[in-house]
Amino acid sequence: MRIGLDYRPAAGYGNSGIGRQALALEAALRAHPEVQLQLFGVAPEDHPLRRRVHCPRWGA
DSSP states (O other): EEEEEOOOHHHHHHSSHHHHHHHHHHHHHOTTTTTTEEEEOOOTTTTHHHHTOOOOOOOO
C-alpha cells in the first residue's frame, strides 16, 4: 500500500503535539514492510530535508 503523509508539522514543529504525532505515524508506517511511505512538505531550495520529502519546485 502506498501512503502519503503531510510532513510539514514534523519538519517545522517537531516538539509540538501535532509534530510528535506526525513523527510517530511515520515510524509506525515504516514498521510495516507492505507500506510505501511518501512524505510531502515544503523546504528551501538547498535544504537537506528535500532529500527525504517530496517538495514543490518553488522554495519555501
